[in-house]
Amino acid sequence: MFQSFSNSFGSITVASMGASLVQAELNGKELLHDFGDQWHQWAAGAVMFPFPVRMASGTVMAFEGAEYYWPINDEKHRAALHGFTPWEEFELAQLPNGLQASWNYDGSKDYYPFPCRLTICYTIDENGLTLSGRIDNLGKANLPFHMGWHPYFKTSVPALNPVPGHRLKKNEVSHPGEKIPFEGFDWTEEVDGAFLMDSIELGDVSIQPLSAITQVFRPVDAPFVAIEPITGLGHPDFPWRTVSPGEADEVVTTIRVGK
Structure with missing residues (x-):
């Protein structure tokens, strides 16, 4: 199921599967690559929860002295990938200035x-496109999470500014490891990793980071690049965000066109 919204500032389309942002236009500029009916195979625009990308351990979520063993859904990298929300159905609803997707x-x-409730909102106004997520803890124990989004931006010649000074080193199966210096992107090869960036600009499009790291992915010669704002990873340098029983946490990022 898809639902669309438009106003004088732009337009969006959201899929109920994964609360996925599959189309976005701001100030007359279409931002996202159109995968057609293959959008879900790419997790295009999906919400990633309770962790984005891959954990340093591959499959083990360690929290408050316990270990939770996630099933492998990325055989190539022997890892759990993107949590489970990209494959969950959300309930869509209209907002005065956008769309809401909720999931219990x-x-x-x-x-x-x-147990938890996720409420995802996509809103458009003079400030751009705002992506927000609220996590309500419905259980009796502390809840660990990281989350993010997986949008693929249109681009023929990627050029991210400023160039990150550091990245997370990957092991032989692409699990994130230690922080290392980074000297620049080689767009003639596949780019896939977590990069430390305070701000992100792709041409005239700016994406507000959610934390010190942002995941970037682009296959060789692809007409798109995934710039994934994330709150963190399942990684020793990025402790789990924690929500107490009966409490909530909120995550907000903004995409803008022009200065």
């Missing part, structure tokens, strides 16, 4: 026994 989770999976 009962905590039934033994590898994530934390």
Whole structure:
């Protein structure tokens, strides 16, 4: 199921699967690559929760002395990838200035026994396109999470500014590791990794980071690049965000066109 919204500032289309932002236009500029009916195979625009990308351990979420073993859904890299929300159905609703996607989770999976409600909002106004997520802890224990979005931006010649000074080193199966210096992108090869960036500009499009790191992915010669704002990773340098029972946490990022 898809739902669309438009106003004088732009337009968006959101899929119920994964609360995925599959189309966005601001100030007359179409921002996102159109995958057609293959959008879901690429997790295009999906919300990634309770962790984005891959954990340093590959499959183990360690929290408050316990270990939760996630199933592998990325065989190539022997890892759990993007949590589970890209494959969950959200309930869509119209907002005065955008769209809302909500999802209730009962905590039934033994590898994530934390009941919660996610409320995702996409709104458009004079400040740009705002992506926000609210996580309500419906359980009786502290809830660990990181989250992010997976939009693919149109581009024929990628050029991210400023160039990151550091990245997270990857092991032989692309699990994130230690922080290392980074001297620049080689766009003639596949780019896939977590980069430390305080701000992100792709041409005249700016994406507000959610944390010190942002995931970037582009296959060789692709007419798009995924710039994934994330709150962190399952990684020793990025402790889990924690929501107490009965409490909530909120995550907000903004995409703009022009200065």
